[in-house]
Amino acid sequence: MDNQSSNPNTNRIVHWLKNSITARMFIIGILSLILLIPLFMVQDLIRERAERQENVVTEINVKWGDAVILYGPVLRVPYRSFREKQITNSQKEVITESIEEIEYFYFFPDKLKIESNINPEIKKRGIYKTSVYKSKTSISGSFSAPDFSNEDISKENILWDKARIIFNTSNLKGVNEQINIEIGNSEYTFNTRYQQKNTLPSAHQNLYLMESEVLNPIDLPIDKAISFNMRVSVNGSSEISFVPIGKTTEAEIKSDWKTNSFTGSFLPFNENKLTEEGFDAKWKILDINRPFPQSFRDNLPELSEYAFGVNFMIPVDEYQKSERATKYGFLVIGLTFLVFFLIQTLSRIPIHPFQYLMIGLGLVMFYTLLISISEHSSFLKAYLIAGISVILLISLYSKSILNGWKFPVFIGVSLLALYSFIYVIIQLESYALLVGSISLFLILGGVMYVSRKIDWNNY
Incomplete structure (x- = not known):
């Protein structure tokens, strides 16, 4: 009797997790918070490399003359x-x-x-x-x-x-x-x-x-x-x-x-x-x-x-720019997950939480590529190489998930616009807050416009 009574409850829970928008949003939120851990580790890596650079410069200066x-x-x-x-x-x-x-x-x-x-x-x-x-x-x-x-x-x-x-x-x-x-x-x-x-x-x-x-x-x-x-x-x-x-x-x-x-x-x-x-x-x-x-x-x-x-100091701002880029990491992960969530909800194509996790780790890899390449090249070249690599990786991966090219192309264009927007914000100083606030307002408006087609009462 216990097994027979528990099976319907288990089936209802599994069905709710698979089909409920609320459950999907909850899982995506948990995954986003989990991905903050490697993002913080990347920030620590940037600070460690910056300190190493400062120590080496100090050592050279002390030996030559302060x-x-x-x-x-x-x-x-x-x-x-x-x-x-x-x-x-x-x-x-x-x-x-x-x-x-x-x-x-x-x-x-x-x-x-x-x-x-x-x-x-x-x-x-x-x-x-x-x-x-x-x-x-x-x-x-x-x-x-x-x-x-x-x-x-x-x-x-x-x-x-x-x-x-x-x-x-x-x-x-x-x-x-x-x-x-x-x-x-x-x-x-x-x-x-x-x-x-x-x-x-x-x-x-x-x-x-x-x-x-x-x-x-x-x-x-x-x-x-x-x-x-x-x-x-x-x-x-x-x-x-x-x-x-x-x-x-x-x-x-x-x-x-x-x-x-x-x-x-x-x-x-x-x-x-x-x-x-x-x-x-x-x-x-x-x-x-x-x-x-x-x-x-x-x-x-x-x-x-x-x-x-x-x-006569050589301006070294790659670490500072990389650190500023990582501060937008949660925004990139959140907006990317939001795009996949809307595609999944509107097209009813199933996306497993593990696939969300793989996409999030791909986004985090952007920052490790950025800091490692910028140490040997300019920040712009490093940003282009890291950005293009991650956009291609996630677009091709989403092709296998979403069965076609329409949605992967849209995701690739969205990531291109997002990374371009963040690069512009990093370069700006006096107008960074203004441009960022206006852009986020427009993104919010776009999300509200698209999500109006979702019938939330059915979930």
Whole structure:
């Protein structure tokens, strides 16, 4: 009796699963959610490859020389300062003692002229590449006589006999020639001063201090302006920039690099900076254009945030575009399943859930093909190859399911339109949301128009 009573119930359930639109929609929804798992795995793969690319580029840059920031030259003049300290002597009397300390004044140049020639090249490791360069920079200008009139420092406490020129750079490893400075009638050599590496989190690179030998009195701007000239030859990667410390800073950077990006707080003023051979960019920055003075007392501040220069990084956006494409993966799977569902419902051609699963996995394969091919070619070529491959795969597979060419051709055209739409969305930035919203609205309208012919009351 139990077997006889259970068989009709089982048959009714099987019949409902095969013929009910509600059951079909439920199964398709479950399959769509299951396919999110491989889609998320593809997104993790893209992030992993992007991190690998970043690590390789960082390793190459570290060995060759990091991005370069040049900050100087700066005139450092020590002076004596005195502070009072109360001490208790052996007779338990409180007396005041004057303690002498050495402090420093830092003066920026009155005029600063920078002329830099950059020779970039490509370094590769496997499928990854980055840009490195050799640079030769000429820095000239003049220091005017320092003004101590507004400071509480007497002339006899100024230690002109211990004055030096200091120079800062973010990349000591890349320096390939001795750095000297010609100031007044003499030439002085810079020596690196040991500094403990800054371990605090910072948006800017560490700057390393180099200081010259003690300047001769005749080479100091005590009563008149003194001119200087120096040359810096340094290897670097990704970027080179300069801090505009002159009261008037003029700079010119030349290179045959085609894909450049001017960075920093100031942009070139010349309109003809980009040429067929590369670029020739010029800057002119006045002290009124930047938020810091021409001299500092006690400590020299870190001013890298006000630097200007050129970025030589190779634009690598394949991973970013691939990741954006995968964000539309659920939309592609959902709309494709919707097309098959409407065809199945209107034509009453049976489609097994396993066949839906195979179609969904084919759609997911598009993204693995996209990321793997784009690593060896352009994103457009990778997108075309992956898209055409998946469209042909699903169209031919649907031919065996739907018995004829009418529906497979329609599915192929629908996928072509869908992938074309997603490619356009990926390329757009400002209008991506607008175009996407309008297109989805039209798709929804089309689905509503087609589904009106379905008699939902019979299921």
